[in-house]
Amino acid sequence: MKLTIPKICQALSPTWCPGCGNFAILKSLQQAVAQLKIAYEDLVIVYGVGCSGNMADFNRVYGFHALHGRAIANAVGIKLANHRLKVIVVAGDGDTYGEGLNHFLSAARGNHDITVLVHNNQMYSLTTGQSSPTTDKGTATKTTPPPTGVIEQPVNPLSLALAANAGFVARGYAGNARQLIDLVVQAVKHPGFALVDIFQPCPTFNKRNTYQWFQQRVYDLTTQKHDPQDQKAALVKAQEQEKLPIGLFYQNEKSQAYHQQLPQLKQKTLKQQWQARRQLKSLLKELK
Ligand SMILES: Cc1ncc(C[n+]2csc(CCOP(=O)(O)OP(=O)(O)O)c2C)c(N)n1
Ligand code: SF4
Numbered sequence: 001m002k003l004t005i006p007k008i009c010q011a012l013s014p015t016w017c018p019g020c021g022n023f024a025i026l027k028s029l030q031q032a033v034a035q036l037k038i039a040y041e042d043l044v045i046v047y048g049v050g051c052s053g054n055m056a057d058f059n060r061v062y063g064f065h066a067l068h069g070r071a072i073a074n075a076v077g078i079k080l081a082n083h084r085l086k087v088i089v090v091a092g093d094g095d096t097y098g099e100g101l102n103h104f105l106s107a108a109r110g111n112h113d114i115t116v117l118v119h120n121n122q123m124y125s126l127t128t129g130q131s132s133p134t135t136d137k138g139t140a141t142k143t144t145p146p147p148t149g150v151i152e153q154p155v156n157p158l159s160l161a162l163a164a165n166a167g168f169v170a171r172g173y174a175g176n177a178r179q180l181i182d183l184v185v186q187a188v189k190h191p192g193f194a195l196v197d198i199f200q201p202c203p204t205f206n207k208r209n210t211y212q213w214f215q216q217r218v219y220d221l222t223t224q225k226h227d228p229q230d231q232k233a234a235l236v237k238a239q240e241q242e243k244l245p246i247g248l249f250y251q252n253e254k255s256q257a258y259h260q261q262l263p264q265l266k267q268k269t270l271k272q273q274w275q276a277r278r279q280l281k282s283l284l285k286e287l288k
């Protein structure tokens with residue numbers, strides 16, 4: 001059974017605040033999954049903990065709501081257990097670039113075949129607005145009060161991913177759903193680690209990076225002569241700060257995923273091999 005929009009849509013309505021960028025990301029992901037014509041049993045979405053991760057309640061697909069900062073680790077495990085599955089991660093900037101940063105870099109280095117969608121609202125929003133690793137320097141938050149606001153420089157997710165040799169690096173924007181759908185489709189098709197960092201306005205706690213703020217700064221990379229196969233050019237684009245490019249920064253067309261390099265997984269998935277060798281009864285006997 002192929003996943004279609006009516007099949008994916010959960011009866012529960014999202015509980016996000018009015019105007020939250022998560023609505024557009026949810027709809028874009030659902031559209032992308034429908035376009036990809038993935039079978040119900042072939043998709044798993046792993047969610048982080050956060051407003052973003054609450055999407056677990058709004059998609060009717062196989063899913064796993066991981067611990068905060070451990071969405072990517074769980075996704076890698078699921079992919080290695082059954083590499084025939086498409087595995088998508090939905091997590092926040094805090095989850096991915098804070099608590100989960102080591103897993104993010106490791107999965108990129110390993111070229112694990114997962115698609116990571118980061119709802120980057122530059123804030124820990126579910127816990128009511130503390131600064132995250134992507135909060136702009138100088139921003140006043142509950143944990144970084146005036147007069148200084150955030151003292152640290154923000155991390156640059158795209159530069160980090162490129163430095164770790166991620167094979168697919170893109171940036172989307174909740175205010176451009178058409179482009180976002182396309183980026184998610186391309187990311188899921190990419191054989192290897194794929195990052196789509198998504199600018200996600202949080203009107204409740206991030207009063208700085210608003211829709212209006214982004215509208216004045218974002219521009220589509222395809223309007224410039226950018227070659228997505230040029231990793232160095234992608235690094236330069238990722239460093240731009242006055243204007244903010246959105247689109248596909250880099251794609252390694254020769255990407256070979258982690259599981260494709262394991263001879264043990266050529267014929268059968270790990271799950272199939274496990275079932276063949278160990279029956280539950282004998283396992284239980286062993287544990288007695
Ligand atoms: C290990 C751990 N640390 C902290 C928390 C508390 N916590 C829950 S959600 C959250 C912030 C989530 O921020 P982000 O990942 O950016 O998601 P958002 O809510 O912004 O979508 C924090 C700190 C937790 N649940 N587990
Ligand atoms: S707090 Fe921010 S991120 Fe969370 S639901 Fe509300 S607007 Fe969205």
Ligand SMILES: [Mg+2]
Nearest residue numbers: 092093094123
């Ligand atoms: Mg966040």
